Amino acid sequence: MPRRATFDSEYYERFYGDDPVHTRGKVAHLASAVHSLAQWWDIPVQSVLDIGAGPGYWRDWYAANQPDVEYVSTDVSEHACAEYGHELRDITKWRPSRRFDLVVCHGVLHYLDAKGAEAAIENIAAASHGLLYVEAPTSSDLDNIVDTDSTDMSVTRRTASWYRTRLGRRFEQIGAGLWVARSVGLPLYELERPR
Template sequence: MSNRFDARFYQRFYMNPQTRVTTRDEMARRAGMVAALVKQLELPVKRILDAGCGLGWLRAPLLEAFPEATYIGLEVSEHLCQEHGWVNESLADYRPRGRFDLIVCYDVMQYLSDRESAQAMANLARLSRGALYFHAPTQEDWRDNADRDTSDSNITLRRASWYRSRLARHFEHAGFGVHVRRGVPWGQWELERSG
């Protein structure tokens, strides 16, 4: 899979203004939203894992929000690991020392098989000691929300329930894609909770 994510892939989906799926500014806003919610929940952040970090556009805004934290970028693209110094490994197999206070897993699972994705989901629980920001496009997203002109269609789409059931085993949803590891103390007012 690492060969799939070569310089041409990132040029097309991230650098070319006509075909890019996101921008550095959009990713900075996303990082700001995640950081604000994690801070509101009063969850300490000393170690950050960006699983599937790509070009690392979340790195600077997350470290600005959490200046005492260390950041590890995990990526399967050999090209990007050589260029940026990320850890070259799949989330399904990653076994570092220690756990992370904040894990970002943004748009990774659709590139994994069902077996690999289930392993990666279980690994997220093993690696987390705090907050997880999780996002993956679902079948409904592809139908109703995705810009198919700029989105990579060579992906595996699953139902939201597939992800939610696996997340619920180890995490509680706090809102906007942020989940908190079960057993970690945090509070939320009743009307702030979903459902």
């Protein structure tokens, strides 16, 4: 079993300090791309829920570039909530009472055990009526893709099919971390989505 991460000041200094897992600039490119793709698909993004927002790079991009978008950022870490300004929420237990146009869950699910991740996916689905952005490294990614110096390796290892099975009950996978709620019925061309 991996050690359970403590999301304290040391954690954010370690993974968002001098050798970050990803930078504010990289997340700005990602947020910009996701927002633009939503417009391309005629899914208006007027509300965003950010789960496990950490240093709040997505929230900051939206505040600077789409200030009229309603943005709710959450985290389970008391430190992150106090330092970066999020609502204190544990996505394994918290089911939002409303839905959002875009839900962001960037680098969070692999910190949860199987029961927690299953509950989190159901809670995410309950909050979604548009796009979902998910990033969670799989066992194969941890073995073959990630930079082991900058990445937290003390996480739960799961296969891509584990995530695809559970997310696929509620969302259709588009690619590049993007999923769309099945209720949207987005008419994607065959070559716009995985087989």
